[in-house]
Amino acid sequence: MFLKDHRELEALRSGLMTGPAPTRRLWVCGGPGCLASGAAQIQAALASEIKKQGLNSQIDFRADLTGCLGLCEKGPLVGVEPEGFLLEKVSLADCQELVSKTLGQGRPIERLLSGHQPIKNHPFYQPQIRQITRRFGQINPESLLDYLKTGGYQALGLALSALSPDQVCQMVERSGLRGRGGGGFPAGRKWSSCRLAPGTVKYVLANGDEGDPGAFMNRSLMEGDPLAIIEGMTLGAYAVGANKGFIYVRHEYPLSVERLNRAIEAAEKMGLLGKGILGSSFSFNLEIVLGGGAFVCGESTALMASIEGREGQPRVKYVRSTQRGLWEAPTLLQNVETWANVPLIVEHGHEWFKSQGTSANPGTKVFCLVGQVKRSGLVEMPLGTTIGSLVFEVGGGSPPGRSFKAVQIGGPSGGCLPESALDLPLDFDNLSSAGAIMGSGGLIVMDNLSCMVDVARYFTGFLMGESCGKCSPCREGLTLIYRILEGLCQGQGRPGDTLELKKLASLLSKTALCGLGQSAANPLLSTLRYFEEEYLEHENERFCRSGRCQGLFWPKIDPDLCSGCGLCQEACPAKVIFGEKKQARQIDLANCLSCGACLAVCPFGAAQAVRQDS
Amino acid sequence: MDHTLPKVTGTIDGHEFEVCHGTTLLEAAKTLGIKIPTLCHHPGLPPDGNCRLCLVETGDKLLASCAFPIRASGGVYLTHSPLVFEARAFVLKLLLSRAPNNKELLKLAEEYGAQADPRLSDDPDGCLRCARCVRACQAAGSQAIALIGRGRGRKVAGPFFEPPLDCVGCLACARSCPTGLIACGEEPRVIWGRQFDLVKCPQCGRTVGTPEELKRAGITSWLCPDCRRREYSQALKNLPEASFVRN
Ligand SMILES: Cc1cc2nc3c(=O)[nH]c(=O)nc-3n(C[C@H](O)[C@H](O)[C@H](O)COP(=O)(O)O)c2cc1C
Ligand code: SF4
Ligand code: FES
Numbered sequence: 001m002f003l004k005d006h007r008e009l010e011a012l013r014s015g016l017m018t019g020p021a022p023t024r025r026l027w028v029c030g031g032p033g034c035l036a037s038g039a040a041q042i043q044a045a046l047a048s049e050i051k052k053q054g055l056n057s058q059i060d061f062r063a064d065l066t067g068c069l070g071l072c073e074k075g076p077l078v079g080v081e082p083e084g085f086l087l088e089k090v091s092l093a094d095c096q097e098l099v100s101k102t103l104g105q106g107r108p109i110e111r112l113l114s115g116h117q118p119i120k121n122h123p124f125y126q127p128q129i130r131q132i133t134r135r136f137g138q139i140n141p142e143s144l145l146d147y148l149k150t151g152g153y154q155a156l157g158l159a160l161s162a163l164s165p166d167q168v169c170q171m172v173e174r175s176g177l178r179g180r181g182g183g184g185f186p187a188g189r190k191w192s193s194c195r196l197a198p199g200t201v202k203y204v205l206a207n208g209d210e211g212d213p214g215a216f217m218n219r220s221l222m223e224g225d226p227l228a229i230i231e232g233m234t235l236g237a238y239a240v241g242a243n244k245g246f247i248y249v250r251h252e253y254p255l256s257v258e259r260l261n262r263a264i265e266a267a268e269k270m271g272l273l274g275k276g277i278l279g280s281s282f283s284f285n286l287e288i289v290l291g292g293g294a295f296v297c298g299e300s301t302a303l304m305a306s307i308e309g310r311e312g313q314p315r316v317k318y319v320r321s322t323q324r325g326l327w328e329a330p331t332l333l334q335n336v337e338t339w340a341n342v343p344l345i346v347e348h349g350h351e352w353f354k355s356q357g358t359s360a361n362p363g364t365k366v367f368c369l370v371g372q373v374k375r376s377g378l379v380e381m382p383l384g385t386t387i388g389s390l391v392f393e394v395g396g397g398s399p400p401g402r403s404f405k406a407v408q409i410g411g412p413s414g415g416c417l418p419e420s421a422l423d424l425p426l427d428f429d430n431l432s433s434a435g436a437i438m439g440s441g442g443l444i445v446m447d448n449l450s451c452m453v454d455v456a457r458y459f460t461g462f463l464m465g466e467s468c469g470k471c472s473p474c475r476e477g478l479t480l481i482y483r484i485l486e487g488l489c490q491g492q493g494r495p496g497d498t499l500e501l502k503k504l505a506s507l508l509s510k511t512a513l514c515g516l517g518q519s520a521a522n523p524l525l526s527t528l529r530y531f532e533e534e535y536l537e538h539e540n541e542r543f544c545r546s547g548r549c550q551g552l553f554w555p556k557i558d559p560d561l562c563s564g565c566g567l568c569q570e571a572c573p574a575k576v577i578f579g580e581k582k583q584a585r586q587i588d589l590a591n592c593l594s595c596g597a598c599l600a601v602c603p604f605g606a607a608q609a610v611r612q613d614s
Numbered sequence: 615m616d617h618t619l620p621k622v623t624g625t626i627d628g629h630e631f632e633v634c635h636g637t638t639l640l641e642a643a644k645t646l647g648i649k650i651p652t653l654c655h656h657p658g659l660p661p662d663g664n665c666r667l668c669l670v671e672t673g674d675k676l677l678a679s680c681a682f683p684i685r686a687s688g689g690v691y692l693t694h695s696p697l698v699f700e701a702r703a704f705v706l707k708l709l710l711s712r713a714p715n716n717k718e719l720l721k722l723a724e725e726y727g728a729q730a731d732p733r734l735s736d737d738p739d740g741c742l743r744c745a746r747c748v749r750a751c752q753a754a755g756s757q758a759i760a761l762i763g764r765g766r767g768r769k770v771a772g773p774f775f776e777p778p779l780d781c782v783g784c785l786a787c788a789r790s791c792p793t794g795l796i797a798c799g800e801e802p803r804v805i806w807g808r809q810f811d812l813v814k815c816p817q818c819g820r821t822v823g824t825p826e827e828l829k830r831a832g833i834t835s836w837l838c839p840d841c842r843r844r845e846y847s848q849a850l851k852n853l854p855e856a857s858f859v860r861n
Binding site (some may be wrong): 294311316318319464465466467468469470471472473475476477478479480483484487504507508510511512513 | 669678760765
């Protein structure tokens, strides 16, 4: 069906609204706990059952999309949307009934219903404000009709029938929307600058490169609601006067590419992309470009070089890309999540948008909460939420026997913030003054077993591997920093290393050519700022208080805390832990490897790291 | 320099300058006689800003002066502040580990009190990765060599580290290399593991270049530039008087 104008679009929508609710879907939790209890088999059984019963439905296997609700002991978990049932301890024998009764008729299986009903009341979801993620798992992301049914393309219909490009630009500017891809640059300023830039050929680009290791918020958006990105880009193109757009997707995301491609095709068929959209004189075409597979390709100039077919390498940037970007034409680049906010703003108005978040940081942000917390996964919260409420309310705090130490925010070039920062509002400005960055919204929670020197070494190592090698500070300097950190972690620190690291880190940030090098010292700078004593202990005492750096501590079991469970005894690779059942364990240090395996498994915090000379 | 462009003004180390819009900070400093050390910069090649030696302070930021076009008046630039000094010493220390015997680098290192760090002493291959050779190759019209690989493993080479098929043997890369590291020979013409024929001027016998090089430049006559000029003026001389009348 080809929509000739805005009225036809609305007629179609109101027809759909009176029809049945969006297609019912099942999801299977693919978190580590559920996998261990057989989630993959359940998923396969459900899929073949669906086929057998001739139903047309796919199953979301949320290997990492929902992360983990912290209900591992109740796994495998199966969810039913849009009803929001959560079923627990699902067995293979339940699958047939699950498909016929629950998926087919929307009735739950009483005996499997978990205590958390509906799932949105679960403590993981309850504090969240789901705007960007509202359609995730609720609709078939490849169905344009599902998208329309849930309010999709209302914004574009409105813009093309009643708003001038300038008005759309103004709305985004007044909304105060800031870029979600890292820097938090005001989107409206880029839009106006690109709109006013001279030139008849202009481009809009979406950054879906998501190079942060372990991050999946952009992926889940491209897979869960691809049309929101497409609608946002169409609005952006209309506003700035572009007729061509590219979505740059990390090539490790084949499902994102597939879903985006299907969504583009569907939109083209309906006349929502292509020539004369909805009967207007505005034309817009979209194409997917596969990423070059390097972290630095997410950087704006490298990304454009890569789309142009050149090596994805940053350029010295003293002219804004909104003036001269892709193929030297004015170009508007935003992160995919930034784009997905645009339809919301145009549809509901900038005042509505500003009702979430803080005045300088309006709206919500999708975070990826992982690490040493009880519950983990994709979380959407208003900007300005405190770090503490994310870690403790949503995430449920540190696992048993451990204590919170730090939260690493913003991807590899983010920073580690200590306990004193738990009251800090999560927004672009507060994070950067505290020495971290928003990045794309990754949060890794760390506890007393995470060594801050080792954490800095790890991230520096990642960035060293991703440095493109163009400019000397990043190419050579990151290697030098890494080697010093590695020395500290191996007990080969030299006097003055900590001070030297401070100097090198600050110089690297000031001298590197592109954002990668300029921010590459953040992990180091932030850990030095908040955890300098750990550096000094490594340097001067060859001591790692976290029991992480092998050889820089001895494990010791506190008999008052030890319950005698024997977990450490099982975990010890050197078999040097001994003791009777239900009695406090002891360690034969003479043969201990100082590997820390006992510390990692003890649920009571009884195994602790002490100085080797004590 | 295009003199129809508007002028911009500012100060460098307290001295006022006035240059055309878009002039680089490095050139502006030169008009004041202020010297800024450079390595990757070459006046005949597009700026790349990769070595970071020419950094200059403005506000509390550092700019690569070789690549920074001045587009607004009122800028206050410092080329020899303590921060600039420290930054250059940092860059020199890092580059020195790659080219510990480079005379120019050693001289600069002495001036800035920079020393190589023993922890970076592996692989001192002498190359600064300034990409002047790669840019010279591109500017001459080929893309025979490139910087291949990432991070510290980055190296100048032909595709797949083999003798580059697109090389025309013009030696532009070797001549623009600040370290003289690219092994080559004029006659016989060898570079990047390849040997090239040489074209001799049919009149004076001088070497004009390689056939591939002339073809790239679209030159069909094999005369050397001098003999070509002579032949051209001879032809002019033989033209009838009327051809020179202006209308
Ligand atoms: C090394 C580096 C990597 C980056 N990676 C990404 C990325 O993966 N995704 C992204 O959206 N932005 C990334 N950025 C930021 C982009 O350069 C750019 O600022 C952003 O896409 C602009 O969109 P926004 O304003 O909507 O955030 C990266 C920047 C740097 C310096
Ligand atoms: S800072 Fe690093 S990634 Fe950026 S240009 Fe320099 S070497 Fe390349
Ligand atoms: S001379 Fe300017 S960066 Fe190298």
